[in-house]
Amino acid sequence: MLVALVGFWLGMSGHFSPLLLTFGAVSVAVCLILAYRLDIIDREGAPYVRILGYAMYFPWLMKEIVKANITVIRACVKADLDIVPALVKVKTTCRTxxxxxxxANSITLTPGTVTVEVEGDKMLVHALYEQEAQPEAFEDMDRRSRIAADGKGADA
Incomplete structure (x- = not known):
């Protein structure tokens, strides 16, 4: 957290005079003390420890978004509207x-699908095509998002 706060302060300030560097050091120290006292420093409160996981996840997600865009564009361009909307329950292996x-956000970002509700380890997903909205269709995204957010050692 220290590195992120110092980097953020230096990036936003852009000034390196001794007085301003002192003010920056005091500001960072106060933020760290408050974060410690409020007990908000935890694994989820410091997402930069998962930068590598998300850096590997986002290219895959972008590819899935492009594929889903093509499907939705085809549905929109056709003369007859052949969509078969469906609501499906998807069980997730994500723990945190x-x-x-x-x-849930990855599902919603993918055109043609929207996460409607999250309750425990189940998600209600609306999809344009019933045949592509079976719970098994979301297993790869579930596994990849779990690994990106929780790390490779995450329990299934």
């Missing part, structure tokens, strides 16, 4: 709230 949010 961050992993669940990553998974």
């Amino acid at each position: 709230d961050l992993a669940k949010v990553t998974f």
Whole structure:
């Protein structure tokens, strides 16, 4: 957290005079003390420890978004509207709230699907095509979002 706060302060300030560097050091120290006292320093409160996991996840997600865009564009361009909307329950293996949010948002970012509700380890997903909205279709995204948010050692 110290590195992130110092980097943020230096990036936003851009001034390196002794007086301003002192003010920056005091500001960072106060923030660290308050974060410690408020007990808000935890694994989920410091997402930069998972930068590598997310850096590997986002290219895959972008590819999935492009593929889903092509499907939705085809549906929109056709003369007959052949969509078969469906609501499906998807069980997730994600354990932490961050992993669940990553998974739910990834579903919603993918055109043609929207996460409607998250309750425990189940998500209600609306999809344009019933045949592509089976719970098994989301297993790869679930696994990848769990690994990105929780790390490779995350329990399934």
